[in-house]
Amino acid sequence: MAALYRVLNYLGKNVVLTAQNRNISLSAVTRIKEIIQKKEGNTLTFEAVIKPDPYEGRFLKPKNGACAICSSGLDIKHTDVLILSQFVTSEGNILPRRITGLCETQQKRISSLILMAQYAGLMLRRSPKGGLLHPLQKRKWKKFNSYYDEKTIKARYK
């Protein structure tokens, strides 16, 4: 019985995964490498296309070999959502250091700032069930505004 249940559960998960539609998203999606799936008769072909970066013209080049935030000299607050949203995927996950290219301190700092912005309801947070949580559908103490103090972040340059 347990084996049958496991098989059914596995099949159910796989069916759901293939039927998932990822064409719709709330925020702007940038695909540097896009994977295109084609089906012709019985053959399924995958093709990877490297697309040009749409943000190339607005890129602020880091100077003196420092990371992007250190060289820009910005004092980023948790309310600067336009900057923080560059370090988040469209699903609300924080990008790893391997992708962002920040130094260790700034990566920790940015991660804390993103969490602060998400808890304050300024950025959309990932829901545990998948998708994004709406900031206004909140209960109890979560329905009131709260802000955070950046001095409580331990990772910083002295």
Place this chain on the structure above:
Amino acid sequence: MSLLRKGQQWGTFACVWHIFDATWQDPFRSAHLIKKYLMGLYKPIYHPLNQCGDHVIVINSKEIALRGDQWQKRVYFHHTGYHGGATWTLAWELHSKDPTMIMKKAIYSAMDGTLQRRFTMQRLHIFPDDNVPKEILENVSNQIKQLRPVPNRLHEIPQEERDKIPRLIQYPSDYQLK
């Protein structure tokens, strides 16, 4: 008396009405700001027994912001005087019942504990939203500046404004971004 001296005389002795928008403001930090106007501490003729305070209207007190997890951690104590009459109310519970109470208590406890503050509090008018009666609003002649700017939510910022912000990072070309 010259016109300048006349103006100084009026400015010193006039009872000014100030307005303060509490949207996204910390009530305990703005209490120290409001207290200054309410008691008239900024006036050269200030004396505790001299009635020189101004009126302050606080609007949007429902939209105040507390720091960190203070909505769950801050507790308001009350005792009825009877045996077992003690109650502890969390800040979010108090704010759900009366959205003006946290602001009022913050300003009351920011002032010194003399009996004079009961009369000073009568010059404070708190409204949970921006529906202020017209006869009160027509007295206002000064706006108190907010302590912290009202933050914008990311999904409410228009796309044209988002497109102007410079990019700090460049994704690797072989990265499949979601």
